[in-house]
Amino acid sequence: MRKxxxxxAALAAAIAVPAAAQAQGIIVRDGATTGMVxxxxxxxxxLQPRFREYVVQxxxxxxxxxxxxxxxxxxxxxxxxxxxxxxxxxxxxxRYSRVNDNYVLVDPQxxxxxxxxx
Numbered sequence: 001m002r003k004x005x006x007x008x009a010a011l012a013a014a015i016a017v018p019a020a021a022q023a024q025g026i027i028v029r030d031g032a033t034t035g036m037v038x039x040x041x042x043x044x045x046x047l048q049p050r051f052r053e054y055v056v057q058x059x060x061x062x063x064x065x066x067x068x069x070x071x072x073x074x075x076x077x078x079x080x081x082x083x084x085x086x087x088x089x090x091x092x093x094x095r096y097s098r099v100n101d102n103y104v105l106v107d108p109q110x111x112x113x114x115x116x117x118x
Contacts, residue, residue, distance in 0.1 A: 043090065043091050063097065064100060069099050073113050074112050
């Protein structure tokens with residue numbers, strides 16, 4: 001009897017976690033890839049082409065870091081400069097940079113990449 005209650009509780013928890021994550025507007029990335037939960041904020045899809053034009057025109061330096069740059073990766077504390085995102089793009093709490101020839105949106109407190117601008 002006790003085992004079946006534990007199994008039911010574990011099953012209910014397993015079902016509830018993805019639903020809670022979806023309700024919070026976050027993306028759970030593959031633990032083998034990033035091992036973390038990443039905020040789904042950033043530049044809205046309809047603003048990304050204009051933002052990309054903006055960052056290309058700004059011609060910020062490209063920084064090289066080891067490894068692949070993707071959502072969830074934490075960038076180094078030293079050696080990368082981060083720039084303010086203008087208010088008109090709606091992601092002013094983040095910063096952007098150009099790393100390994102990718103334009104990325106970064107959480108300035110954690111230095112985690114939250115979006116790669118295509």
